[in-house]
Amino acid sequence: MARRRGQDRALSRRIGRGLVIAFFMVFLGFPFYWMLITIFKQNADLYETENNPFIFNASPTLENLRLLFYETGFVRWLGNTALVGILVVGITLVLALPAAYSLARLTGKWGGRLGILIFLTYLVPPTLLFIPLSRIVALLGLQDSIWSLVIVYPSFTIPFSIWLLMGFFKSIPRELEDAAMVDGLTRFGAFIKLVVPMSTSGILTVVIFTFTLVTQEFVYALTFISPESHQMLSVGVPTYLILGDVYFWGSLMGGCLIASVPIALVYNLFLDRFIAGFTVGAVK
Amino acid sequence: MAVTGAPRARKRGKRSSGFGLGVAMFLPAVVYVLLLVAVPFGMAFFYAFSDARIGSGGEHFVGFDNFASVLENPTFRKALGNSFIFTISSQVLVLIGSTALALALKDKFRGRGFVRFLILLPWVAPISLGAIGWKWILDSIYSVVNWVLIAVHLVKPFDKPMWLGQPSLAMISVIVVHTWRLLPFSTVILLAGLTAIPRDIPEAAAVDGAGFWRTLFEITLPMLRPILNVAMLFGIVFTFTDMIVVYVLTAGGPYDSTQVLPSLAFFTGIQGSDLAAGAAISLFLVPLLVIVALLMLRVAHRAEVT
Numbered sequence: 001m002a003r004r005r006g007q008d009r010a011l012s013r014r015i016g017r018g019l020v021i022a023f024f025m026v027f028l029g030f031p032f033y034w035m036l037i038t039i040f041k042q043n044a045d046l047y048e049t050e051n052n053p054f055i056f057n058a059s060p061t062l063e064n065l066r067l068l069f070y071e072t073g074f075v076r077w078l079g080n081t082a083l084v085g086i087l088v089v090g091i092t093l094v095l096a097l098p099a100a101y102s103l104a105r106l107t108g109k110w111g112g113r114l115g116i117l118i119f120l121t122y123l124v125p126p127t128l129l130f131i132p133l134s135r136i137v138a139l140l141g142l143q144d145s146i147w148s149l150v151i152v153y154p155s156f157t158i159p160f161s162i163w164l165l166m167g168f169f170k171s172i173p174r175e176l177e178d179a180a181m182v183d184g185l186t187r188f189g190a191f192i193k194l195v196v197p198m199s200t201s202g203i204l205t206v207v208i209f210t211f212t213l214v215t216q217e218f219v220y221a222l223t224f225i226s227p228e229s230h231q232m233l234s235v236g237v238p239t240y241l242i243l244g245d246v247y248f249w250g251s252l253m254g255g256c257l258i259a260s261v262p263i264a265l266v267y268n269l270f271l272d273r274f275i276a277g278f279t280v281g282a283v284k
Numbered sequence: 285m286a287v288t289g290a291p292r293a294r295k296r297g298k299r300s301s302g303f304g305l306g307v308a309m310f311l312p313a314v315v316y317v318l319l320l321v322a323v324p325f326g327m328a329f330f331y332a333f334s335d336a337r338i339g340s341g342g343e344h345f346v347g348f349d350n351f352a353s354v355l356e357n358p359t360f361r362k363a364l365g366n367s368f369i370f371t372i373s374s375q376v377l378v379l380i381g382s383t384a385l386a387l388a389l390k391d392k393f394r395g396r397g398f399v400r401f402l403i404l405l406p407w408v409a410p411i412s413l414g415a416i417g418w419k420w421i422l423d424s425i426y427s428v429v430n431w432v433l434i435a436v437h438l439v440k441p442f443d444k445p446m447w448l449g450q451p452s453l454a455m456i457s458v459i460v461v462h463t464w465r466l467l468p469f470s471t472v473i474l475l476a477g478l479t480a481i482p483r484d485i486p487e488a489a490a491v492d493g494a495g496f497w498r499t500l501f502e503i504t505l506p507m508l509r510p511i512l513n514v515a516m517l518f519g520i521v522f523t524f525t526d527m528i529v530v531y532v533l534t535a536g537g538p539y540d541s542t543q544v545l546p547s548l549a550f551f552t553g554i555q556g557s558d559l560a561a562g563a564a565i566s567l568f569l570v571p572l573l574v575i576v577a578l579l580m581l582r583v584a585h586r587a588e589v590t
Contacts, residue, residue, distance in 0.1 A: 009495075009496075013496065016388075017387075017388045020384050020385060020387075020388040021385070021388050021389070021399060024381070024384075024385045024388075024403060024467075025399060025402055025403065027464065028402065028403045028405065028406050028464060028467065028468065029402045029403070029405065030421075031406070031414060031417035031418055031421060031464075032405055032409075032417070034417060034420070034421055034428065035417050035420075038420065046426065047426065049425060049426065049431075052431075053426070053428045053431050054428075095312050095313040095316055096313055098309035098310065098312075098313070099309060099310035099312070099313035099314065101309060102305070102306040102307070102309035102310040103306075103310055105306070106303060106305060106306025106309070107303065107306045107307070107310070111306075114310075116581065116584050118313075118314070118317065119584075120577050120580065120581070121317055121321050123521050123573060123576065123577055123580070124321055124325065124573070125521065125525035125526075125546075125569070125573070126525075127525045127526070127527055127545075127546035127549060127550070127566060127569065128325065128328060128525065128566050128567075128569055128570070128573075129320075129321065129324040129325060129328065130550070130553075130554070131328060131331065131549070131553040131554065131559055131562050131563050131566065132323075132324035132325075132327035132328050132331060132563070133320070133324045134554060135327070135336075135559070136323075136324065136327075151320075152320060154316060154317075154320075155316070155317055155320035155321050158313055158316060158317055159317060162313060187305055188305060188309075191309075212408065215410055216410045216411060218410070218411070218412045218528045218531075219527065219528070219550075222531075222550075223550075223554055233410065233413075234410040234412045234413065235412065237412070237413055237416065238412050238413065238415070238416045238532055247420075249420050249426075252416055252420070253416075253417065253420065255413070256409070256413035256414070256416055256417055259409075259410060259413055260405065260408070260409030260410065260413060260414070261405075261409075263408055263409070264401065264404060264405050264408040264409060265401070267404070267408045268400070268401045268404055268408075271400075271404070271472060272476075275472055275473060275476045276476075278473060278514070278518065279473060279476060279477075279511060279514055
């Protein structure tokens with residue numbers, strides 16, 4: 001009897017779990033599924049309200065993708081985003097790696113505190129800084145240039161990267177560096193020749209995280225840059241694939257999906273590290 | 285004596301130069317971030333007390349004039365209220381939803397990796413693009429939601445809801461879309477917290493006859509509290525300061541019914557060229573950010589102590 005009840009309970013729990021997962025998979029995944037379907041539909045099919053939108057009422061087409069790649073700035077925006085991403089990753093690594101090492105090893109107790117303060121600057125949002133920054137960008141003569149983004153983006157990628165790398169460096173045993181220094185390397189030499197090569201996975205994490213932030217950023221790109229050919233993906237797709245009131249829905253959805261999925265795939269691989277960074281040590 | 289003294293002195297010398305090296309290694313990063321965060325932050329205050337406009341040189345100090353005129357502006361009051369509605373509603377939805385989802389995903393099962401990838405998409409995809417996807421789903425004429433509702437006879441074809449065109453529906457829409465975007469983030473944070481709870485504690489409770497809900501409310505959730513706090517603090521900042529969902533979906537409309545502080549600051553300061561008023565509006569974000577930062581420091585401090 002008791003055992004039976006236990007089985008019932010286990011079963012109802014499994015069903016409950018299945019329902020919860022199914023509900024959220026539909027809620028969270030549906031927009032992407034919808035993008036995918038929309039990309040391959042003919043306009044005549046999309047814009048006929050009588051048609052069942054879940055099926056292809058006319059044969060699938062590649063026309064929307066052709067339009068996206070050949071007749072819009074999409075490829076330019078992809079290139080701009082990749083270029084800004086690579087440059088920002090470079091700046092972030094050059095500045096964050098030594099800073100994180102210094103805070104983890106050389107500055108003793110208040111390295112940790114300073115680390116937390118730097119982390120807190122990550123909480124200062126673009127929507128608070130974009131008005132003064134737009135002035136600074138104009139003063140530097142960088143308006144409408146992607147260089148404005150190359151300069152400004154590290155201001156939010158560096159703090160989080162320092163935080164991630166600090167945790168990483170702390171997990172490398174001190175003895176290794178001490179041994180290397182006894183063998184004649186300087187502290188800085190030990191950092192460059194020993195610690196950095198040992199930190200490949202930490203560095204990769206920072207690269208992915210920085211790149212993701214660059215592709216996601218919207219407010220600064222919208223504020224600093226107006227010409228279509230200098231746009232980033234995040235602003236170009238929702239702004240320039242719309243002419244007046246006409247939305248090119250098929251191409252729009254193509255732009256959204258193509259820009260989203262590769263990043264998500266890579267991000268997924270490094271998820272646990274980002275989470276460790278975000279939880280500020282509240283999980284051990 | 286001399287033989288043992290020399291290396292020790294050298295070691296001490298190295299250590300003190302280590303501190304100098306330490307400063308030299310973190311200074312460039314700190315200066316960079318300060319120049320691009322602290323300086324504009326200070327400038328935001330400066331502008332808010334001036335009459336700065338795009339295209340005009342020479343600002344003058346005007347005291348609290350901007351704040352006074354902003355506070356009298358009905359659009360601003362509307363946006364202030366909306367910001368709180370937007371933040372609180374979506375946070376409640378996110379916390380309930382992500383707790384349920386994290387509990388469901390806690391145990392291993394086949395396909396868990398794929399499910400995790402799928403539910404992570406809204407967080408990782410650029411939100412401006414995700415929001416465009418929703419704009420299509422909620423379109424006034426071609427909305428798939430409406431098509432389904434009509435198909436099951438819940439609404440009539442000539443009386444379709446305009447998801448982004450009616451004030452209260454538009455507010456609900458931006459809240460749901462923002463919930464959609466933040467839920468994955470909160471879920472994975474809670475999952476990390478759940479795996480840190482020793483398995484035997486809830487199991488022991490189950491053996492003692494505690495049901496699912498009792499175990500949840502009396503054991504799991506209290507043990508999860510620190511991590512719930514972290515997820516909530518981030519969620520509040522990401523929501524209260526976000527303008528992307530509103531900008532893409534409704535541009536604050538209809539009739540400012542979805543206008544929030546960040547979007548209003550953008551429309552006033554950048555599109556309307558009134559830097560001073562825009563800066564004054566965005567400064568209203570600061571008190572909440574300070575509170576969150578202090579709470580975050582407490583979380584970090586506790587993690588350091590224990």
